[in-house]
Amino acid sequence: MTPAYKLYGAAISLYTGKARAYLRYRNVPFVEESGSPEIFDRVGFRMIPVLHTPDDELVQDTTVIIDHLEAKLGEPSVYPAGAVQRLIALLFEVYGDEWLVIPAMHYRWAYNLEYILEEFGKTVNPDATVEQQREIGEKISAPFRGSLPFLGIDENTVPGIESDYEALLVRLNEHFASHMYLFGNRPSIGDFGLMGPLYAHNYRDPWSGELMRRLAPNVARWIDLMNTPAPNSGRFLADDEIPETLLPMLEVMFAECMPALLATLDANAAWIEANPDTEEIPWAVGEHEYTIGGKRGKRMLRSYSQWMLQRPLTYYQSLEGEDLQRADRLLREVGGYECMQKEIRRPVTRRNNKLVAE
Numbered sequence: 001m002t003p004a005y006k007l008y009g010a011a012i013s014l015y016t017g018k019a020r021a022y023l024r025y026r027n028v029p030f031v032e033e034s035g036s037p038e039i040f041d042r043v044g045f046r047m048i049p050v051l052h053t054p055d056d057e058l059v060q061d062t063t064v065i066i067d068h069l070e071a072k073l074g075e076p077s078v079y080p081a082g083a084v085q086r087l088i089a090l091l092f093e094v095y096g097d098e099w100l101v102i103p104a105m106h107y108r109w110a111y112n113l114e115y116i117l118e119e120f121g122k123t124v125n126p127d128a129t130v131e132q133q134r135e136i137g138e139k140i141s142a143p144f145r146g147s148l149p150f151l152g153i154d155e156n157t158v159p160g161i162e163s164d165y166e167a168l169l170v171r172l173n174e175h176f177a178s179h180m181y182l183f184g185n186r187p188s189i190g191d192f193g194l195m196g197p198l199y200a201h202n203y204r205d206p207w208s209g210e211l212m213r214r215l216a217p218n219v220a221r222w223i224d225l226m227n228t229p230a231p232n233s234g235r236f237l238a239d240d241e242i243p244e245t246l247l248p249m250l251e252v253m254f255a256e257c258m259p260a261l262l263a264t265l266d267a268n269a270a271w272i273e274a275n276p277d278t279e280e281i282p283w284a285v286g287e288h289e290y291t292i293g294g295k296r297g298k299r300m301l302r303s304y305s306q307w308m309l310q311r312p313l314t315y316y317q318s319l320e321g322e323d324l325q326r327a328d329r330l331l332r333e334v335g336g337y338e339c340m341q342k343e344i345r346r347p348v349t350r351r352n353n354k355l356v357a358e
């Protein structure tokens, strides 16, 4: 029998790794294929992954894919019921999707070049010779390699990107020494967010995978676990507990990643106000100076980051009473209180897979 769902994606794709792990965890029957021009025409642009549902719907964007299936499948949800766990899980998802793409892209193109060029070629033409695949790879990977400066990867930031990433590996390694997933025995939306960059690039690319296994064998083990269909019987830690081992990672997240990503909200608001008659917000809305691993550089402000950031921000800003108090206590401890007060002056939404002002 043909599985009901199709995932249009690729083994080398960062975001496909996130969606695939979710489908496996929820035991959703699916086949994985490459997307076709017809599929991308229907979506409106070329982007993977895309989920093809049994109702012939095409769902684009990993977060939308996961939420679409969460609504269908119900419990056991990947969104913790505990307010603080849920908030931190949403933050880890943004961190994986929008920030760890920086080390993922850096390590892939700096240390795995030969391999990844062939992999790109193999993705397009599995039957071609290695030489042909390399040639195809050179050509079709050009836009990806060319995006490094826009992501803020240059000679000044590379030492910061590497020290920051290696420190993250060591901290995650310590965390996974005593926990299966971020919040106990059930993977959360935060685990899936981390899975994209940590799997497809930093585990699967050979040089990067070797670095991971050497510095952080428990992280490599977590990746194997995330890629395995699960019995779906695990639980999040009781009493909305946040493991101590996550706190140093949250500190780093709030010191460098969140301020940089939050700058997108101001840039988007300025763009929306300057272009009241244009519906779709462009992919990039300016550039800014940012810090990574203590090194300063310039990166493009990607409008889409706001849509991801709105998830933890609106969730946090909806909290009340005891939940808010507990969230604030933790946020103050990790230096995140100020960031989370950020007002969403011009909310954005997705309409027909396009980012627009709400």
Ligand SMILES: N[C@@H](CCC(=O)N[C@@H](CS)C(=O)NCC(=O)O)C(=O)O
Pocket: 012, 013, 014, 015, 016, 046, 047, 048, 049, 060, 061, 062, 063, 097
């Ligand atoms: N926010 C999107 C990002 C998807 C994305 O950037 N996918 C990359 C591949 S990992 C892509 O399709 N790039 C354009 C291309 O392959 O032509 C998601 O979560 O699905």
